[in-house]
Amino acid sequence: MTSTTRLTRRRLGLLGTAAGLATALPLRHAAAAEFNFKVGTNVPASHPLNTYLTRAAEKAKEATEGRFELQIFPNNQLGGDTDMFSQLRSGALECFLNSGVNTLSTLIPAAAISGVGFAFKDYDAVWSALDGKLGAHLREQIGRSGLVVMDRIWDNGFRLMTNSVRPIGQPDDLRGLKMRVPVSQMWLSLFRALGAAPTGLNFAEVYSALQTRVVDGQENPPAIISAAKLFEVQRYASVTNHMWDGWWFLMNRRAWSRVPAATQETVTRIVNAACLEQRAEIAQQNTSLRGDLAAGGMVFNDVDQAPFRERLSSAGFYREWRERFGEQPWGLLEETVGRLA
Ligand code: X2X
16 A cells, blocks of 8 residues: 555544545446457557457457457566466467467477578568468467467567677677577577577566666667657667568467357457457658667667678578478478578
8 A cells, every 4th residue: 555545544543534535436327348358569559469368358349239248468467478378378368479489389399380490581571471371370389278369460570680799790790799688599509509698588577687788789670769768778779680580460269269259259350350450550650760879879770681691501500400490391491481501
């Protein structure tokens, strides 16, 4: 109890009016929804992932006349990625937005394939793979694991590297640099192959790890660097676009199967439509934010990707991951992006 509420109660007690007490309590008029689905995300409320999920929630509530509610919990309010993922699996959390390359890949190794370094050269390549055969293959694997996944993957963006030590122009500039990466074999392997010293941390811990210099740098798209205010604790931004990443909209199967088919269809249609709008917003922000971040004190440099790809090839990165994923998903990836070696 805060000192203010204690004071208020004492005053009310002194005044001794029951009516006074009643007006001090919040009144709830809204009827409870039949289905209330909590949705956990790992980025701040202002990030387009959350603003477009919130729009979807409003539309879903309206379209189902209040029967189906999505309640968004942004910014790791329910715990970090590792926690939210186990809550999703147990049913404590109905929906969770998770990168396939991140926690999800601990259950479904193939889901990490979208994170292969320098695989996608632009958004056309990303959407033709993830809305096409590769995405269908991954969703099938996710479905087999007992989770439900929406068709469209939400956009996080192309990732760039930031740090507080020096601009990254060549792979050698990463040598000895302590880089935070998500808790993921793919990310650790990528940054080790490039010669950095990566540490796996959930996003919930990133701002303070950078502020206290537990790590020198991190990598994320501009929309996250802006929403999570990482520009306050990072100086250099090197536009490596070394990886594209997105969030799958995952659901607990038992919770979803209790929802009538017609309501499922309505909610699915609304969520997937909001996702397409979110992608457009992210693509726009990821170019327009560069100026804002520079005004916030970040120093940008553009990067030639060729030496980074060569470093990965000579370190055996592509060979290793091709073996780990197997020929089928690797073939589906190469069908859209060309040969990776
Ligand atoms: O943890 C990250 O860096 C983030 C927010 O980009 C992911 O979800 C992978």
